[in-house]
Amino acid sequence: MNKGYKKFILKAFLLLAIMFIIDRSLGGYIEYLYLHEPMGDVAAFSHAINDPKEDLLIYGSSRAVHTYDTRIFTDTLGISAFNCGRNASNVIYHSAILSAAINGEHKPKVIILDMVAKEIAWRSGQYGEDVLAGMLLPYVLTNDNFATLSKQLFPKEYYKAKVSKLYAYNSHILSIVKNYSRRHNDNINGYQPLHGSKILTEPEEFTSGRDKIDDFSKEKLEEFVKSVTDKKIPLIVIISPMYTKPFKDNAALTLARQIIAKYNVPLWDYSQDPRYVKKELFYDMAHLNASGATMFSKEIASRMKAEGIIK
Amino acid sequence: MVFNSLIFVAFFIVVTTLFFVLPHKYRWFLLLAASCYFYMYFLPIYILILGFTIVVDYFAGLYIAKTEGRKRKLWLVCSLIANIGVLAFFKYYNFLNYNIAQVLGDFGYKDPIPHLDILLPVGLSFHTFQAMSYTIEVYRGHQKPEKHFGIYALYVMFYPQLVAGPIERPQNILHQFYEKKYFDYDRVVAGLRQMLWGFIKKLIVADRLAVYVDAVYNNAEHHSGISLAIATCFFGFQIYCDFSGYSDIAIGAAKIMGYDLMTNFRRPMLISKSIGEVWQRWHISLTTWFRDYLYFPLGGNRNGALKSVRNVLIVFALSGLWHGANWTFVIWGLWNGFLISVERILAPVFTKIHKLLGVTANFFRRATVYCMVSLGGIWFRSTTIDQGWYITKSILTFKKGGVFKGEPPTSFGYYLFAVGFLITVEQFQEYLPNFKVMNNSNVVIRYTGYVLLLTLLLMVGVFNGGQFIYFQF
Numbered sequence: 001m002n003k004g005y006k007k008f009i010l011k012a013f014l015l016l017a018i019m020f021i022i023d024r025s026l027g028g029y030i031e032y033l034y035l036h037e038p039m040g041d042v043a044a045f046s047h048a049i050n051d052p053k054e055d056l057l058i059y060g061s062s063r064a065v066h067t068y069d070t071r072i073f074t075d076t077l078g079i080s081a082f083n084c085g086r087n088a089s090n091v092i093y094h095s096a097i098l099s100a101a102i103n104g105e106h107k108p109k110v111i112i113l114d115m116v117a118k119e120i121a122w123r124s125g126q127y128g129e130d131v132l133a134g135m136l137l138p139y140v141l142t143n144d145n146f147a148t149l150s151k152q153l154f155p156k157e158y159y160k161a162k163v164s165k166l167y168a169y170n171s172h173i174l175s176i177v178k179n180y181s182r183r184h185n186d187n188i189n190g191y192q193p194l195h196g197s198k199i200l201t202e203p204e205e206f207t208s209g210r211d212k213i214d215d216f217s218k219e220k221l222e223e224f225v226k227s228v229t230d231k232k233i234p235l236i237v238i239i240s241p242m243y244t245k246p247f248k249d250n251a252a253l254t255l256a257r258q259i260i261a262k263y264n265v266p267l268w269d270y271s272q273d274p275r276y277v278k279k280e281l282f283y284d285m286a287h288l289n290a291s292g293a294t295m296f297s298k299e300i301a302s303r304m305k306a307e308g309i310i311k
Numbered sequence: 312m313v314f315n316s317l318i319f320v321a322f323f324i325v326v327t328t329l330f331f332v333l334p335h336k337y338r339w340f341l342l343l344a345a346s347c348y349f350y351m352y353f354l355p356i357y358i359l360i361l362g363f364t365i366v367v368d369y370f371a372g373l374y375i376a377k378t379e380g381r382k383r384k385l386w387l388v389c390s391l392i393a394n395i396g397v398l399a400f401f402k403y404y405n406f407l408n409y410n411i412a413q414v415l416g417d418f419g420y421k422d423p424i425p426h427l428d429i430l431l432p433v434g435l436s437f438h439t440f441q442a443m444s445y446t447i448e449v450y451r452g453h454q455k456p457e458k459h460f461g462i463y464a465l466y467v468m469f470y471p472q473l474v475a476g477p478i479e480r481p482q483n484i485l486h487q488f489y490e491k492k493y494f495d496y497d498r499v500v501a502g503l504r505q506m507l508w509g510f511i512k513k514l515i516v517a518d519r520l521a522v523y524v525d526a527v528y529n530n531a532e533h534h535s536g537i538s539l540a541i542a543t544c545f546f547g548f549q550i551y552c553d554f555s556g557y558s559d560i561a562i563g564a565a566k567i568m569g570y571d572l573m574t575n576f577r578r579p580m581l582i583s584k585s586i587g588e589v590w591q592r593w594h595i596s597l598t599t600w601f602r603d604y605l606y607f608p609l610g611g612n613r614n615g616a617l618k619s620v621r622n623v624l625i626v627f628a629l630s631g632l633w634h635g636a637n638w639t640f641v642i643w644g645l646w647n648g649f650l651i652s653v654e655r656i657l658a659p660v661f662t663k664i665h666k667l668l669g670v671t672a673n674f675f676r677r678a679t680v681y682c683m684v685s686l687g688g689i690w691f692r693s694t695t696i697d698q699g700w701y702i703t704k705s706i707l708t709f710k711k712g713g714v715f716k717g718e719p720p721t722s723f724g725y726y727l728f729a730v731g732f733l734i735t736v737e738q739f740q741e742y743l744p745n746f747k748v749m750n751n752s753n754v755v756i757r758y759t760g761y762v763l764l765l766t767l768l769l770m771v772g773v774f775n776g777g778q779f780i781y782f783q784f
Contacts, residue, residue, distance in 0.1 A: 007496055166766060170770060
């Protein structure tokens with residue numbers, strides 16, 4: 001055999017071996033840091049994924065994260081509360097983390113699902129899949145639910161994350177550094193207030209009818225609702241306020257309403273409630289700011305009390 | 312098949328291994344078959360288009376060399392018509408049709424010419440230009456006609472540069488297919504290093520910035536002037552790293568097998584001190600193609616300032632059109648032609664300004680050139696004239712609003728890191744060429760360099776299989 005070949009193969013193996021060692025050691029260290037963040041959003045996600053033992057659990061996207069002030073629910077209802085919402089997520093993610101809450105010894109007293117108008121159309125875009133992969137892959141090695149879901153949704157990514165620990169934590173390093181260098185926790189049991197307002201214009205049209213229905217999201221919405229109702233845990237689905245002009249239901253929202261109605265789950269729709277469509281209550285078109293969140297959380301807590309959902 | 316896919320990694324390993332295992336006389340066939348597979352991976356039927364132009368150009372080359380006078384010219388014209396005809400039909404038919412319909416629509420004619428649902432063959436503009444350079448060079452007597460049909464087909468189809476260049480010249484590459492290649496350790500490693508650098512540009516810089524740029528440009532009306540300006544600045548780096556990253560992978564892959572492709576980029580971003588220099592460093596294979604086959608035949612800068620300006624504008628307008636069948640590309644081309652013309656005409660004034668700026672002159676020159684080129688980039692990225700104008704206006708009038716920091720969960724820090732990393736490395740490559748990491752003679756430094764880059768790739772690379780932008784051309 002040519003000497004050049006031998007030298008090349010030998011050195012290629014050497015480099016691969018070094019990379020494997022670096023990947024396992026550095027990747028393992030990053031994994032530890034990620035799963036043990038002391039505060040910040042990832043610490044909240046990890047709590048929601050692994051060990052949610054609160055009485056009230058709130059699921060949803062960024063609209064849940066910035067809308068439900070857990071302190072208000074605790075003060076008004078006298079129960080512990082945790083906001084399990086996550087930015088840019090949809091019901092596929094919520095249903096994956098739900099089992100940790102309902103299948104253990106401790107059962108929550110009530111669950112809120114904050115639904116967006118595009119809840120079961122969300123995954124239609126490639127960006128949606130990339131974001132979801134970014135959420136699931138860090139837990140592929142430690143959480144069976146996430147491993148199964150990743151394998152089902154993006155098998156290539158699943159195997160890449162299995163092969164390389166560094167890859168599983170791709171694009172997470174800055175958030176790890178940020179969360180470890182925090183001086184104070186701005187994450188209040190999963191709730192993250194947004195301060196001020198970026199809104200300069202009047203409400204705009206809501207482009208609700210653009211995306212197609214995503215069958216997998218539809219299936220997961222039904223699974224979420226069924227899982228909770230089967231365990232006899234009270235469930236409320238809420239569409240929180242939006243800073244848009246009045247809009248008609250798109251096909252995805254109509255179907256979502258039908259699924260929820262099928263299980264006799266109450267749906268509280270505040271999406272076009274005129275009391276909330278005010279610039280001073282919104283941070284941007286989709287998210288309430290801290291003032292809006294306080295007002296809305298009080299409304300929901302009072303209504304839960306008034307309707308006897310929490311006695 | 313895209314370079315940033317697992318299937319390419321497998322393809323590359325198999326083809327390269329077979330290349331060195333097979334005897335020299337069979338290697339052309341292996342490369343040709345591999346190139347066919349590479350091309351057909353996109354849309355198999357379009358291989359027939361490529362086959363058609365290859366057959367026409369092969370015979371045109373032979374007959375150009377055999378004949379004299381008008382017949383010789385006739386064969387050249389035949390070849391050019393076949394190539395430009397294919398390009399015009401697939402790339403410009405619907406564009407032309409749309410514009411004719413717009414004009415005739417004003418006179419009451421509705422859809423006078425049928426619209427065709429045709430998909431643009433991948434890399435059509437690249438291999439068409441490469442094929443044309445062959446017949447032109449044979450016509451000019453700079454290149455002997457290639458008698459071996461398979462070798463000629465390989466010249467057009469050589470997989471590393473088939474779909475996005477560099478646009479090769481026959482003098483540079485054809486003879487290399489006859490040379491016996493050996494496994495050269497140093498060369499293989501150099502090729503792999505260049506491929507790694509290409510992947511880093513693509514996955515760490517281009518695809519990362521694409522997330523921000525797409526988010527802003529696809530919803531331009533919802534973003535402030537400052538966010539649009541940031542996206543525009545990022546787009547310059549994105550397109551550079553996307554395209555030069557592809558070129559690096561292509562040149563590296565060819566180098567491993569012993570073939571030297573021409574340099575296509577020489578670090579144009581924030582290093583060029585004039586617009587002219589940008590175009591000496593950017594997409595060199597296309598710029599020199601237009602220079603040799605269009606600008607010089609038009610008279611170049613030999614017949615006075617006015618004609619020189621005219622020639623520059625013609626070349627850049629056509630270069631814009633080469634990139635895409637849309638008026639936005641023509642505006643982009645004309646903007647660059649305009650800048651070069653202004654730079655030439657006002658050269659004495661600029662020289663005086665540079666003297667006044669003293670030691671800060673180079674900094675200001677680089678920054679100004681970057682801003683001017685980026686402003687043109689708006690037209691490259693915009694899909695319509697209205698969008699391009701809206702974005703330009705929003706930036707120049709400082710449209711109000713906050714700074715968009717990217718869609719969660721991606722932190723803005725990744726975008727800044729991508730740009731900062733590229734600028735730092737390229738400044739070192741340009742001004743401290745002896746500062747070497749990956750090809751340092753010290754094995755510890757060298758391996759540390761490899762490990763750091765690979766680790767960085769795994770930790771911050773974007774692996775969503777983003778298509779190379781220049782494939783569409």
